Amino acid sequence: MGKSSGNGSAAIQLDRLTKNFGDYHAVSNLSLEVNSSEIFGFLGLNGAGKSTTIKMMLSLLKPSSGSVYMLGNKVDSGTHKLWEQVGYLEDATYYPGLTVIENLDIARRMQMISDRQSITRVIEKLGLEAHKNKKAKNLSLGNKQRLGLAKAMIHNPKILILDEPINGLDPAGVVEIRKMLMDLSKNSGVTVFISSHQLEELSKLVDRIGIIHEGRLIQEINMAHLEQSLQKHLVLDGRDKNAIEHILTEHGYHFEKSTDGLQLLLEGPATESPERLAELLVRSGQPPTQLNIVTEDLEGYFLRMIQSIRRIYK
Numbered sequence: 001m002g003k004s005s006g007n008g009s010a011a012i013q014l015d016r017l018t019k020n021f022g023d024y025h026a027v028s029n030l031s032l033e034v035n036s037s038e039i040f041g042f043l044g045l046n047g048a049g050k051s052t053t054i055k056m057m058l059s060l061l062k063p064s065s066g067s068v069y070m071l072g073n074k075v076d077s078g079t080h081k082l083w084e085q086v087g088y089l090e091d092a093t094y095y096p097g098l099t100v101i102e103n104l105d106i107a108r109r110m111q112m113i114s115d116r117q118s119i120t121r122v123i124e125k126l127g128l129e130a131h132k133n134k135k136a137k138n139l140s141l142g143n144k145q146r147l148g149l150a151k152a153m154i155h156n157p158k159i160l161i162l163d164e165p166i167n168g169l170d171p172a173g174v175v176e177i178r179k180m181l182m183d184l185s186k187n188s189g190v191t192v193f194i195s196s197h198q199l200e201e202l203s204k205l206v207d208r209i210g211i212i213h214e215g216r217l218i219q220e221i222n223m224a225h226l227e228q229s230l231q232k233h234l235v236l237d238g239r240d241k242n243a244i245e246h247i248l249t250e251h252g253y254h255f256e257k258s259t260d261g262l263q264l265l266l267e268g269p270a271t272e273s274p275e276r277l278a279e280l281l282v283r284s285g286q287p288p289t290q291l292n293i294v295t296e297d298l299e300g301y302f303l304r305m306i307q308s309i310r311r312i313y314k
């Protein structure tokens with residue numbers, strides 16, 4: 001195997017990973033660690049640098065600088081033994097004219113697995129029984145994706161690296177794959193690194209998320225703490241909007257107007273004790289017709305993170 005790293009405890013370690021295409025910085029100085037049996041979500045918009053990072057992790061692309069370590073070993077072109085312990089789905093590649101079984105048999109032989117039962121097991125795990133004798137080119141998009149996952153998992157890897165694995169799956173298929181990945185991580189100790197541009201989807205599956213934007217890792221969030229990071233707004237309406245604005249300003253409340261003319265009050269005293277604001281408005285002869293706290297959704301959070309970083313760098 002390759003050379004050892006200084007930090008052997010992380011299953012995956014990216015150390016100041018950088019990839020430039022000419023003078024375009026696709027990935028810049030990206031460092032992160034994924035612990036053993038953790039499910040890590042790698043989130044970013046189209047073109048953020050997810051696939052470029054994953055290709056470097058898989059030694060399919062040479063970093064301009066920086067290093068990748070997996071299971072304590074430095075990944076480089078000489079890391080042959082490591083791939084016995086790593087499975088990946090980059091693009092769901094397969095031989096279109098061969099059946100599911102035949103495709104998996106090639107994957108089995110490439111991994112030098114003598115046990116043919118490995119094919120049956122992985123077909124069962126991915127729910128491909130009904131399709132096992134179909135040619136790959138005749139599979140639905142979702143089942144092609146399942147075949148890709150089956151190939152990635154045929155050798156029971158310790159690390160699974162999946163680039164957009166739920167693309168093309170219907171909602172039931174997404175739930176199935178989610179359950180399977182959670183089971184692998186919790187019950188078999190598999191470490192999963194999964195990329196997506198959908199925070200909603202990732203949040204149901206992962207332990208932690210790293211947000212990549214324009215090649216930089218802009219935030220890491222532990223899922224247990226995500227709820228606390230979501231911004232809250234108080235949405236307020238009343239019969240005389242001008243009078244309400246006047247009262248709010250007079251009493252030091254910060255607000256902005258939504259496109260439909262409602263007042264939005266950001267976190268702070270307003271959302272912490274909305275009853276005080278209600279009392280004030282009633283006392284001032286302007287009882288609210290609407291007063292409720294709205295928590296930002298995950299998509300809103302993701303876009304807010306990206307906008308705040310745009311403000312810093314632009």
Ligand SMILES: Nc1ncnc2c1ncn2[C@@H]1O[C@H](COP(=O)(O)OP(=O)(O)OP(=O)(O)O)[C@@H](O)[C@H]1O
Binds near residue numbers: 024044049052053
């Ligand atoms: N071989 C290449 N030559 C030049 N630019 C490239 C090359 N490969 C990728 N890029 C550019 O690097 C940036 C990051 O691309 P990448 O495919 O890593 O993004 P991504 O986050 O995976 O996006 P998506 O979700 O759309 O797959 C993009 O602007 C892309 O055009």
